[in-house]
Structure formats: C-alpha cells, structure tokens
Amino acid sequence: MKQVPVGVSARHIHLSKEHIEILFGKDYELTVLKDLSQPGQYAANETVKVEGTKNCFEKVRILGPARGDSQLEISKTDSFYLGVKAPVRESGDIEDSPGIKVVGPAGEVEMEKGVIIAARHIHFHTSDAEKWGIQNKQLLKVKVNGERPLIFEDVVARISNDFALDMHIDTDEANAAGVKNGEMAEIID
C-alpha cells in the first residue's frame, strides 16, 4: 500500500523580498508561527489583506521564507468570492495568471500576476519515489477514504531530496472528500 498523509492547504500567500519590504517596511523579516511539513517552510505570524474585484480577505497567512515571485494560492470557492479568475496551476507557473491588490501595515502592492489555484500534488522524498517506482511529474490516481470517499486523478508527483512525503490538496478538495489534515490517502495507480 502506497500510503501518503494528506496536507490541506488553506488560502495563503508567498511574497518576494521586495513585496515584503513594501508591505511591512524596509529590511523587515517574517517571523515564524509554525513549521510546515516541507523542510524549511513555515507559516509566518504575519498576514496581509487581499482585495478582489468582488470581496476581500482581511487576513491571508504568509508562508515563508521569501520567494522569487509573489504567489497567492486560493481555492476555486475563494476565486468566485474574490471575483478573480485564477487558473489551476502548479506552484511557480504564474505566467498569464491574474494579479491582485495586497495590503500590509506599511504599504500596498498591486501584484501583476500570481493568483493561482494550486494543482493537487504529492511531495515525495527521492527515497519514497524510488521505493514506489514513481517518476517526477507523473500523474497519479489517489483514493481518499474520508467521510465522502473519492479518487483524485491527475495528482502531480513532485520529487526532491528536500521534500517530505505529503499530498497537498486545497480546501475545496478536502471538503469534497470530507478529509482532514494528517489523514491518509492511498496511491492506487
């Protein structure tokens, strides 16, 4: 059985160093609220406001550390609420995605792009992938036996020595499956 823990990604934002400085002030450094399952990644204490065309979210959690490009990851439900037509994309693939206005305590940023719905994916440490014969970018079928059982198709395999085994789905997907953070899913194909 190829079992993988489920990590439910709530809406969050990654920010570039430049944007952190505009939003929070020169030389500002994010502070760690909680380490995440992927080594080196953390939820920051800091949040920002994001303003869509229809509604806004007052407190969107920042995930650190700073990245090259800012990226807001939301669910499709969030995209309807905000009024932003976010595409389903792999993290980092932000060309031609919509932007959004971000507001922090020290300033505002008009992101020109970077609003996406993250494509469901599994992080594999290289050793897990080798053990199970899984290739990078392979599309997997994963069964989730939550309160509302279902099988996710086209789950993207992402393999690295820096990753810990974890399947990332968003809140729509978690709620559709009735599954919670830390519960197990099974790769069936």
Place this chain on the structure above:
Amino acid sequence: MKQVPVGVSARHIHLSKEHIEILFGKDYELTVLKDLSQPGQYAANETVKVEGTKNCFEKVRILGPARGDSQLEISKTDSFYLGVKAPVRESGDIEDSPGIKVVGPAGEVEMEKGVIIAARHIHFHTSDAEKWGIQNKQLLKVKVNGERPLIFEDVVARISNDFALDMHIDTDEANAAGVKNGEMAEIID
C-alpha cells in the same frame, strides 16, 4: 456510456409553510424566479438571512414549494464559515442535525434542526434506472472529467417517476472537480 448531467447545488433553504408565514407574513406565497431540473421544484425570488455562530449569509435562496420540514443545505466550506457542524446527510434525514437562526422581512425563526450537507446523489427517472439496471439507494461510482478530473464514490441513486436525470453535487465537490452546471459525468460502476 451512462452519462448524467451535473447539477451544482449552491447553498439554499427549503422552508415549511409555518416558517414561510413567520418569515414573510401570514398566508405569504413564494414567487417563482426559475424552474429547476426536478419537475415542480423552483428557485424562489425570496431569500433569507441565516446566522451561524461565527458568520452569517445575508441572502440564501429559498427553493420551493414549501416542505414539511425546513432544511438548510450548505457546503462543508460554508459550515466552517458559519460555525455550524452540519453532517453529510440525504435530503430529509435531519434528525440530530444542528439548527440555525433564520431571518426574514417579517420575522425570525430559530430552526431547531435541519442544517445538513447534502450527500452527493443522482436523480433517475424510473425509465433511466430500468434501462441501466440501477436500484434505488444503490451507491455508484461516477467519473467527472472536468478541469480537475476525479471519481466520486458513494453517489446515492434516487429513483422516481417524478425525477429528471441529474447528478447533484455541492459547490465544494464541483470546485474540486472543476466542473460546471450542465456538464456531463459518467457512471462507471
């Protein structure tokens, strides 16, 4: 191929005649905004406010005609937002479900029960079910080839001469699949 159109149920409320009169006034009759896929069912022009413990929805669409018991159908995402622990149930199965406060232009009702997350299901006309050899209450596997393909398990078959063929899923499920109203799904088992 057993193909079924998808009907996405946004949050909505069914009201008893008694509750309609408290919320809208004595002898009030709902007015029809739009007929729904199931014969005799309609979206009313009227909406109500529902107040959870954490947040409220200002305008929840009423579906008519009046029913024996009031029932608020929400998504799991909605249940977290409202702060109401709604169980996944078949429509009408509201014993031991939580209640909620409902506010209309003429009065308020404290529903004692009836807040549920509707279990995914397919309405079959008797002739469709006979043609495909499907039994009432049978649990089906249904593949949805939306933007984010997946297979729903435990889809409840409901059969009646009064039904039109339609698979009802909620907004979490539709968004998790990237599927829209009227697109087709396929019963695979």
